[in-house]
Amino acid sequence: MSSNAVSINLNERRSTFGLSMVLAGVPLCVSGLMVGGGLAAGLTMRECIEAAIVGSLILTVYASLVGVIGARTGSTTTALLRGVFGEAGSKALAVILALCLCGWYAVQVDFFGQTINHLFPTGGLFTEPKIAALWGGILMMSSALFGYRGLAILSIAAIPLITILAIFGLSESIKTDIWAIVPRQGQSFGNAVSLIVGSFAIGATVNADITRYAKGVKESIVATSVGFFLANIFILICGAASTLATGSSDLIASMVGLGLGGLGLVILILGQWTTNDNNLYFASTNITSAFPNARKGVTTSVFGVGATLLGVAGISHAFIPFLIWLGILIPPVGGIIVSHYLILNRRRVSLDANKVQACSALLAWIGGALIGAYSVLGIPALNSALAAMGIYLVSTWVLKKATLNP
Numbered sequence: 001m002s003s004n005a006v007s008i009n010l011n012e013r014r015s016t017f018g019l020s021m022v023l024a025g026v027p028l029c030v031s032g033l034m035v036g037g038g039l040a041a042g043l044t045m046r047e048c049i050e051a052a053i054v055g056s057l058i059l060t061v062y063a064s065l066v067g068v069i070g071a072r073t074g075s076t077t078t079a080l081l082r083g084v085f086g087e088a089g090s091k092a093l094a095v096i097l098a099l100c101l102c103g104w105y106a107v108q109v110d111f112f113g114q115t116i117n118h119l120f121p122t123g124g125l126f127t128e129p130k131i132a133a134l135w136g137g138i139l140m141m142s143s144a145l146f147g148y149r150g151l152a153i154l155s156i157a158a159i160p161l162i163t164i165l166a167i168f169g170l171s172e173s174i175k176t177d178i179w180a181i182v183p184r185q186g187q188s189f190g191n192a193v194s195l196i197v198g199s200f201a202i203g204a205t206v207n208a209d210i211t212r213y214a215k216g217v218k219e220s221i222v223a224t225s226v227g228f229f230l231a232n233i234f235i236l237i238c239g240a241a242s243t244l245a246t247g248s249s250d251l252i253a254s255m256v257g258l259g260l261g262g263l264g265l266v267i268l269i270l271g272q273w274t275t276n277d278n279n280l281y282f283a284s285t286n287i288t289s290a291f292p293n294a295r296k297g298v299t300t301s302v303f304g305v306g307a308t309l310l311g312v313a314g315i316s317h318a319f320i321p322f323l324i325w326l327g328i329l330i331p332p333v334g335g336i337i338v339s340h341y342l343i344l345n346r347r348r349v350s351l352d353a354n355k356v357q358a359c360s361a362l363l364a365w366i367g368g369a370l371i372g373a374y375s376v377l378g379i380p381a382l383n384s385a386l387a388a389m390g391i392y393l394v395s396t397w398v399l400k401k402a403t404l405n406p
Helices: 016-024 030-040 045-073 077-119 129-144 147-173 189-199 201-205 217-246 251-257 261-290 296-312 315-329 331-344 355-374 380-401
Strands: none
Touching (some): 030 261, 030 315, 045 077, 045 189, 045 201, 045 217, 045 331, 045 380, 077 201, 077 261, 077 296, 077 315, 077 331, 077 355, 129 261, 129 296, 147 217, 201 261, 201 315, 201 331, 261 296, 296 315, 315 331, 315 355, 331 355, 331 380
């Protein structure tokens, strides 16, 4: 590894259990349940399970490869992007990723307001959806201000409760004959998998921001698998089952219909919190890494307040289209990072890109996204990532042969 790699100190490395809890906290949330519900809108229960396994496997492989790079280098995602896309390109991507993460934060804030209103329907102005979203967004911002320590403490406390809630909801759901239910409107298996990949494509792409704290490559892969495979499959199945059992597209209402009660909604709120502090932490980390003069606390606060206001405005109505586009635009970035650091530069990691690399990366990102968007066969999210990897490898070789490398 070259001397310019940005590594964290050895004493900053964290336990595999702690990393696993942080990464498991990403899918274990209301939006994860809603993605499962989105699957149930067009698939049978058996097809939902198959899509959950395939989509989560793709996410796990993708996130693990990015995570291995983070564990080896100790570098942030933005630092890794700078080694591929160059200074200007990495800054632009850091802003794009941060804005996408803020979009996720806004969606969760909107859900939070709705959950509070279901929990306290007669609570007056304080529990009105928009007002609850406002104070909830500010509250959830608090743990992100404490950095990794805040994420780990909250995740370790909330995840067991969320798991118990989801198991209870699943057990209530299977009391009905959910296996015999056929959705009114079908959807292709490929689109369903892309919906899953899109749901946590950003989290997988910025996985290095968490796995750089891992003690080694094995620890990074274990923690990533717990979060992106086991926890993700579990929450998707729970969301799909509850939606099929109640016949309601309103996830919160369906949870209430299953008899989860007030305690269940409180736990759902904790699930929203564990995901949202991750979103805000990743967003601010990307910006402060790309722009060293930016202060972490100020960046976190500005993003938190801005995303909260978007949530208050009711951004969750665009949830599913948002996920589909993320599943096409974001995976190519991770595919390029993997091509660069695990194929072309396995022995020497440099965080300074030359013009050849930057041009190749830009071509690969645009090409991968277009192929993912217009591909007829296969899984769009997977197509975009693999296409970007191939385009980057080929274009780098061609540009070098053309002696464009200074």
